[in-house]
Amino acid sequence: MTIDDELHAALSTLAAVHDPDATDRAWALVCAEADARRHARRRGRLLLAAACLAVAAVVAGTLVVTADDEARLSTDEVDQPAVGVDPAAARALAQATVSLSGSLADEWLTTTAIGAGVGDAGQLEDRRAATDAALADWEAASTALATAGVALDDDVPVDEALAVARSSTDGGTAPAEVGASYAAVVDRPARALVATARASDDPRLAAELLVVDGLAGRLSGRAAVAAALLVPGPDQPARAAAAVAASDLAQEVFDAYAGPAQKQRWRDALAGSGADMVLMPALDDVALGLAPTDPSTIVAATAAGLAGERQVADAVAAEVGRSPEAPPEGEAAAAELVRHTLDVQRLVDEERAAALADLGAQAGAAPPGGATGPFPNPELSAAVDAWRQAADAFVASSDDDRDALARAGARIEGLATLRQVVTDGRLGPTTEPSVADVARMYDAIDQDLSQVVLAAATHLDGAAVVDAGLVALLPHERAVAAELALLAIDEAGAVRQGTGAAHARAGRAALLVARFGTPDQRAARERFDAGPPSTDEVVAILTTGEARRQAEARGGARGDAGDLVDPATLWQWSSQRRAALAELSTALASTLDAR
Amino acid sequence: MGSTSATDLLAATDPAAAVEACFRRDRAALLGLARVLGGTRPDDAEEVVQEATVRTLVAWERSGRTDDPGPYLRTAVVNLRRDGWRRRARRGTTERLADGPDGTDLADDLEADERRRRLVDAVRALPERQREVVALRYLLECSTGEAASTLGIAEGTVKAHLHRALDSLGIALEDLR
Numbered sequence: 001m002t003i004d005d006e007l008h009a010a011l012s013t014l015a016a017v018h019d020p021d022a023t024d025r026a027w028a029l030v031c032a033e034a035d036a037r038r039h040a041r042r043r044g045r046l047l048l049a050a051a052c053l054a055v056a057a058v059v060a061g062t063l064v065v066t067a068d069d070e071a072r073l074s075t076d077e078v079d080q081p082a083v084g085v086d087p088a089a090a091r092a093l094a095q096a097t098v099s100l101s102g103s104l105a106d107e108w109l110t111t112t113a114i115g116a117g118v119g120d121a122g123q124l125e126d127r128r129a130a131t132d133a134a135l136a137d138w139e140a141a142s143t144a145l146a147t148a149g150v151a152l153d154d155d156v157p158v159d160e161a162l163a164v165a166r167s168s169t170d171g172g173t174a175p176a177e178v179g180a181s182y183a184a185v186v187d188r189p190a191r192a193l194v195a196t197a198r199a200s201d202d203p204r205l206a207a208e209l210l211v212v213d214g215l216a217g218r219l220s221g222r223a224a225v226a227a228a229l230l231v232p233g234p235d236q237p238a239r240a241a242a243a244v245a246a247s248d249l250a251q252e253v254f255d256a257y258a259g260p261a262q263k264q265r266w267r268d269a270l271a272g273s274g275a276d277m278v279l280m281p282a283l284d285d286v287a288l289g290l291a292p293t294d295p296s297t298i299v300a301a302t303a304a305g306l307a308g309e310r311q312v313a314d315a316v317a318a319e320v321g322r323s324p325e326a327p328p329e330g331e332a333a334a335a336e337l338v339r340h341t342l343d344v345q346r347l348v349d350e351e352r353a354a355a356l357a358d359l360g361a362q363a364g365a366a367p368p369g370g371a372t373g374p375f376p377n378p379e380l381s382a383a384v385d386a387w388r389q390a391a392d393a394f395v396a397s398s399d400d401d402r403d404a405l406a407r408a409g410a411r412i413e414g415l416a417t418l419r420q421v422v423t424d425g426r427l428g429p430t431t432e433p434s435v436a437d438v439a440r441m442y443d444a445i446d447q448d449l450s451q452v453v454l455a456a457a458t459h460l461d462g463a464a465v466v467d468a469g470l471v472a473l474l475p476h477e478r479a480v481a482a483e484l485a486l487l488a489i490d491e492a493g494a495v496r497q498g499t500g501a502a503h504a505r506a507g508r509a510a511l512l513v514a515r516f517g518t519p520d521q522r523a524a525r526e527r528f529d530a531g532p533p534s535t536d537e538v539v540a541i542l543t544t545g546e547a548r549r550q551a552e553a554r555g556g557a558r559g560d561a562g563d564l565v566d567p568a569t570l571w572q573w574s575s576q577r578r579a580a581l582a583e584l585s586t587a588l589a590s591t592l593d594a595r
Numbered sequence: 596m597g598s599t600s601a602t603d604l605l606a607a608t609d610p611a612a613a614v615e616a617c618f619r620r621d622r623a624a625l626l627g628l629a630r631v632l633g634g635t636r637p638d639d640a641e642e643v644v645q646e647a648t649v650r651t652l653v654a655w656e657r658s659g660r661t662d663d664p665g666p667y668l669r670t671a672v673v674n675l676r677r678d679g680w681r682r683r684a685r686r687g688t689t690e691r692l693a694d695g696p697d698g699t700d701l702a703d704d705l706e707a708d709e710r711r712r713r714l715v716d717a718v719r720a721l722p723e724r725q726r727e728v729v730a731l732r733y734l735l736e737c738s739t740g741e742a743a744s745t746l747g748i749a750e751g752t753v754k755a756h757l758h759r760a761l762d763s764l765g766i767a768l769e770d771l772r
Contacts, residue, residue, distance in 0.1 A: 008734075011631060014627035023618075
């Protein structure tokens, strides 16, 4: 035997796989890890990423069963050998856990509303009954698994933890502590999910259970502000109270903040509520060398951060820390760039319609909507030239945002090719462009230009951004964050300049125009009335209780509590929450149905 | 090598399918590569291969590629293994002899063939670059060109490392006779 043969034979022993199922489990783990990273990148949220990484860690425990692994992974978990778990029973436990977590969140939000003076005792009874029912379902599901041999830790019975949480709502307990008590109720259900996952010999099932655990954690109220902003309350009072509670929390934080030495007080005040996980990163951003001037600014920055819009959050921070006498560097160039970009976007939109009509005509179809303007549009060509000059001037005044400009610039360069495609009716030597192809290409230009607007807008005064109609151009989620941030900027500006509500009112009117195409607030409210929440109800809530107290405490200039939290803002908040919940529900359903 | 064929890779219509097919085809060999290069516990090798595959999957999905990620994955394993060595060196952790796949003791597996075991040990005692070249050549059956591409070095350098490694291993084998 040659040395080549010997080497090959010897090394091949290391590549032998004794367990054919190991590859399936390993691939499942790869998918879970990759999914975790996609989530983390897309959402920028620590909680979900942590949950997904926990999936990976625990699934890894099912992949390689060694003494070292067992010691590492079982330090704070049930030492549970893989015994096999009935998937239906495990998924029933997962569903029951989510249901219980949601009920607990609803109950906790309702107690918060009552504490803030806007809740209803009758609603609380309903919530408690729903929690009791969910708890009964969970007990049944966990008992079934325990009977089947899954070792579920039972150190603190869930009903006892629930009793403790409920007893904390009788007054005298800080809201953060109440939230922590409610969060503690789901500790054992969460551990049961982990234990079931570890007992499962199916890594995909284990991954599902642990993802559910992560989602349940988000819904449980462990992150108070996240719950307030992202989890829909059962009704208007709860939603409003959640916002008020978030504002309260921010006020406490603001009061505690007087410099680096006081920062620990923040952390102490927030510790245990889970809110620190959400609030602290945003607060750190705001506080980094800046002095927050207004709690609503913190809330808005937090909301912007939650929405994944760091630029907006940064803009809030920058705005708060900026002296009104010192306009930001490059503001004039930024304003000019915004103006020209918006101009180009409008003309791109017009030319897009003309191009589609042109293509329709080439195909023998009547142009939709009649005459649509010239194609190609010479005004667009001129506007693009002006835009390039504005972009150059902006780049000269700012070291930031060059990527967005470069992308948009490259896209604009492609406009000539796109026009040729439309004119020739040819996408390639033999391919005709579809209407959808062309529409997508124009949309891509528009989207890249929106990024330029956003980048430039962070250099602008808030009111100027609103006046520019920025919010109407942004994708939904970003627009929500922008609205919140801009309102906060307005408030901060009003506080600084003593201009009262006029500034905010003007900004809000611009928002209404941008959002609903009408300056008529009454008409806008009628628009709100088309779906929940009704504006009257929101306004009634906002003009009572804690919101009014806070408004009046600010010196009377904000006598109209609508200045504190705008109806449109609340509407958007609730939309955002609905969207977030829908996303969570979809993720959960697909996770549970995947197999 | 695994049961996934090149046909599966050719048939891959999305990045994840391409990476999965490659992973199923090459996993055993990649685990062996990680074990030869790292010489630590089998779960370390699992972690290295998993991390390399995750990075490959993310990269493939981000770029929309559907071609065979085998070379990329191989390079990722080699690079991660090097990183792992450096981390362990800083911690001062003592490596222990290789275990067999799936947590079994390699000594048990190789009891009937002490010569193979000694040869594996000799490979693992080689300098890092020689060990990489030998593993790629004799475990993954790479050509010198493929090994050079994986390691980011010239083909001539691969041949030189391989020559020196075989000299050393020949001496070790002589001692066994």
